[in-house]
Amino acid sequence: MxxxxxGVDGVPAVPAAESEFTPAPGAAPLPRMIAAQTAMETxxxxxxxxxxxxxxxxPLGLLAMFSLEPLVNLGGGSRVDxxxxxxxxxxxxxxxxxxxxxxxxxxxxxxxxxxxxxxxxSRAGLxxxxxxxxxxIELLQAAIITGVATALGWRPHATALAFLxxxxxxxxxxxxxxxxxxxxxxxxRAEATLALANLVYVVLLGVGGVVFPLTKFPAAARPVLxxxxxxxxxxxxxxxLAHAAxxxxxxxxxxxxxxxxxxxxxxxxxxxx
Numbered sequence: 001m002x003x004x005x006x007g008v009d010g011v012p013a014v015p016a017a018e019s020e021f022t023p024a025p026g027a028a029p030l031p032r033m034i035a036a037q038t039a040m041e042t043x044x045x046x047x048x049x050x051x052x053x054x055x056x057x058x059p060l061g062l063l064a065m066f067s068l069e070p071l072v073n074l075g076g077g078s079r080v081d082x083x084x085x086x087x088x089x090x091x092x093x094x095x096x097x098x099x100x101x102x103x104x105x106x107x108x109x110x111x112x113x114x115x116x117x118x119x120x121x122s123r124a125g126l127x128x129x130x131x132x133x134x135x136x137i138e139l140l141q142a143a144i145i146t147g148v149a150t151a152l153g154w155r156p157h158a159t160a161l162a163f164l165x166x167x168x169x170x171x172x173x174x175x176x177x178x179x180x181x182x183x184x185x186x187x188x189r190a191e192a193t194l195a196l197a198n199l200v201y202v203v204l205l206g207v208g209g210v211v212f213p214l215t216k217f218p219a220a221a222r223p224v225l226x227x228x229x230x231x232x233x234x235x236x237x238x239x240x241l242a243h244a245a246x247x248x249x250x251x252x253x254x255x256x257x258x259x260x261x262x263x264x265x266x267x268x269x270x271x272x273x
Contacts, residue, residue, distance in 0.1 A: 027120030028120070030122070030125055033120065033121045033125055034121075034125050034128050034129050034132065037121060037125065037126065037129035038129045038132040038133050038136070041129055041130060041133040042133050042136055042137070044103075045099065045103070045133065045137060046137075048103075051099045051102070051103065054094050054098050054099055054201070055091065055094045055095045055098075055099050055137060055141065056091070056094075056140075056141060056144065058090075058094070059087050059090050059091045059094060059141070059145060060087075060144070060145065060148055062083075062087060062090070062210075062211055063080075063083055063084065063087045063145065063148060063149060063152070064148070064152070066079065066083050066211050067079050067080040067083055067149075067152045067153075068152070078153060078154075078155075080149055080152045080153050080154045081154060081155070081156075081157070081242050082213070082238065082242060083149075083211060084145070084146075084149040084154045084156075084241070084242075085234065085237035085238040085241045085242055086209060086210040086211055086234045086237070086238065087145055087149070087210065087211075088141075088142060088145055088146075088170070088237055089173065089208070089209075089210055089230060089233040089234040089237055090205065090210045090211075090230075090234075091138065091141040091142070091145060092138060092141075092170055092173050092174055092177060092233060093173075093177055093201065093204060093208075093229075093230055093233075094141075094201070095134055095137045095138055095141065096134050096138070096173070096174045096177035096178045096181065097177035097178070097180055097181045097197065097200070097201070098181075098197050098198065098200075098201045099137075100130065100134060100177075100178060100181040100182070100185070101180075101181035101182075101184045101185045101193055101197040102185075102193060102194050102197050102198075104130075104181065104182065104185035104186070105184070105185040105188065105189075105190040105193035105194065105197075106190045106194075108185060108186070108190065108271070108272065108273065109189070109190035111273065113126075113272045113273065114272055114273040131178070134174060134178060135174070138170065138174065142170075156241045156242070157241075157242060157243065157244045158240055158241050158242075158244050159244050161240075161246065161247070162240035162241060162244060162245070163240075165236075165240045165247050165248070166237060166240055166241060168252070169233060169236045169237055169240070169248070169251065169252065169255070170233075170237075172252060172255040172256055172259060173229060173232075173233040173255050175255075175259035175263065176229045176233075176255045176256075176258035176259040176262060177229060178263070179258070179259055179261070179262030179263035179264075179265075179266050180229070180258070180262045181197070182262075182263075182266040182270060183262050183265050183266040183269065183270075184196060184197060186266055186269060186270030186271055186272075187269050187270070187271065204228060204229075204230035204231075205230075207225055207228070207230075207231070208225070208228055208229075208230025208231045208234055209225065209226075209230065209231045209234040209235055209238075210230060210234050214226065214231065214235070226250075226251075226254070227254055229254070229255060229258045232250075232251040232254035232255050232258075233251070233255060235248070235251055236248040236251030236252065236255075239251070
């Protein structure tokens with residue numbers, strides 16, 4: 001055995017190939033980081049009983065209760081045909097606005113966002129992960145709500161164009177509610193965000209055309225209510241899924257304006273700690 005092989009004092013020497021190894025630490029590719037953060041965000045939301053109640057149980061409860069019991073005069077036609085599009089709009093609001101505002105507000109309070117900012121995951125990557133989480137939850141909500149509504153007798157009277165328009169309405173509505181959520185969570189204290197997000201949720205549930213027809217409100221108030229994001233989304237979805245109407249341009253424009261304004265303000269005012 002040579003001295004190089006035996007080492008010093010009988011201790012085996014490190015082979016030349018291993019001794020020349022140089023560690024190469026580095027961040028994972030951005031898509032992998034976003035996927036990992038999205039999976040973590042999704043698991044956290046699904047394990048949170050309070051947020052799960054807001055995002056799924058309340059919409060399903062309202063759908064079943066108002067479809068089976070004549071609690072409110074919804075006019076002619078099937079009750080579930082009127083309610084199902086509004087409940088889908090409520091589910092979007094629950095996930096993209098209420099749940100996201102409260103969750104982000106407390107992440108900011110407890111320093112989670114500050115710590116994430118110190119990781120290789122960029123700010124754009126974090127926002128992408130949160131957006132992907134919202135979309136995943138909304139797809140789950142849509143599948144469950146559609147299944148329950150179908151069991152209750154929902155038969156959408158929609159054209160092929162309408163089924164292409166409905167996802168567009170949901171996408172733009174998600175952007176509008178997400179912008180509002182981040183604007184609120186990034187500027188207010190967590191406790192204030194919690195209170196205000198729940199208050200806005202209840203108000204929009206009542207006056208946003210989700211379960212109560214806007215025709216029940218005074219004529220002078222209706223134009224204002226249709227300018228609210230909940231009113232525009234519920235009205236637009238109902239137009240294409242219940243009445244087989246064309247593209248609801250006005251509702252899309254209202255949602256797009258909300259999205260541009262709220263996302264722009266959130267980008268300028270959001271504080272990470």
